[in-house]
């Protein structure tokens with residue numbers, strides 16, 4: 001078990017990760033407190049005894065429907081109303097037990113209720129353990145725009161226990177690997193570990209080890225740039241194009257779209273002369289081990305929607321974080337039509353099996 005501290009000017013947060021983290025910490029965190037636990041229908045079904053034996057003994061357990069579509073205003077309102085009717089006080093603690101969806105919406109509710117109550121994140125997917133539970137970003141979607149309403153609100157504690165990964169469907173493991181490969185494109189040591197272990201990316205032992213590395217990388221970035229005014233933008237690698245495809249095509253999950261977005265953005269980085277083809281290929285080979293990249297027929301149209309991604313400064317220009325050299329991402333700004341036409345070119349090459 002390892003602990004990563006995140007101390008910034010405005011917050012103090014700790015991430016405890018590794019086997020045993022849940023059993024050794026959660027009962028004590030619930031003791032003598034009024035708690036409010038948010039989870040989703042899948043996690044509740046699989047881990048019912050944990051909720052009955054631990055969380056339900058110190059407060060209400062609120063179950064939201066599983067899946068991305070729950071990140072909306074009416075589900076948020078339902079959580080806030082349940083908090084009120086459960087008698088939650090300012091010194092109470094909210095537990096977010098689930099994947100990134102539960103973490104994002106429960107974190108937002110915790111930041112709003114009584115102007116902020118204590119928050120503990122218990123991430124149960126690989127993606128949420130390596131990425132979304134750390135760093136304090138909370139959000140819901142609105143009017144078809146992803147994560148457009150949210151707050152920065154640091155959890156006091158994050159408990160990332162790999163025991164939850166044993167029940168995770170293989171597809172969700174692959175989604176988490178997307179964020180791990182993204183972190184590999186930002187961090188030389190993680191990149192090297194991925195290259196050395198590319199045959200066993202989905203092995204439980206490899207994942208346990210790399211989860212800590214990814215958390216430590218993200219913590220370091222958050223300490224330096226909590227509010228995403230500079231360095232933290234690097235964590236959005238692959239996300240601009242991924243979000244555009246996610247909005248347009250919908251059918252895959254967030255992590256899968258991040259992987260696809262990374263692939264298309266690597267094509268752009270090579271095409272614009274920022275990334276050497278050999279380095280891009282080494283990342284692409286990892287991505288292709290995990291997912292088949294679709295040759296989207298409407299890629300250009302979908303990416304014009306990226307102009308609405310809130311991470312972009314001006315609508316006529318797209319800002320992308322792309323890998324330049326190992327461990328060195330760079331910002332690339334492109335006029336929207338040029339960006340969309342290179343994406344279309346990539347899709348056309350994929351369709352003709354030329355990539």
Ligand SMILES: NC(=O)c1ccc[n+]([C@@H]2O[C@H](COP(=O)([O-])OP(=O)(O)OC[C@H]3O[C@@H](n4cnc5c(N)ncnc54)[C@H](O)[C@@H]3O)[C@@H](O)[C@H]2O)c1
Pocket residue numbers: 040041042043046066067068071098099100101102104124125126127128131132133134135136137138147164165167168169172175254255
């Ligand atoms: N806040 C941030 O910094 C940040 C960063 C990255 C992603 N995100 C957000 O995270 C979300 C994606 O997170 P996710 O991939 O965890 O999705 P998710 O929360 O929808 O979980 C994926 C699926 O796995 C199920 N599940 C969760 N834990 C399980 C377990 N232990 N065993 C079996 N099934 C389990 C869920 O019920 C769900 O069906 C997106 O909404 C994305 O925008 C936020």
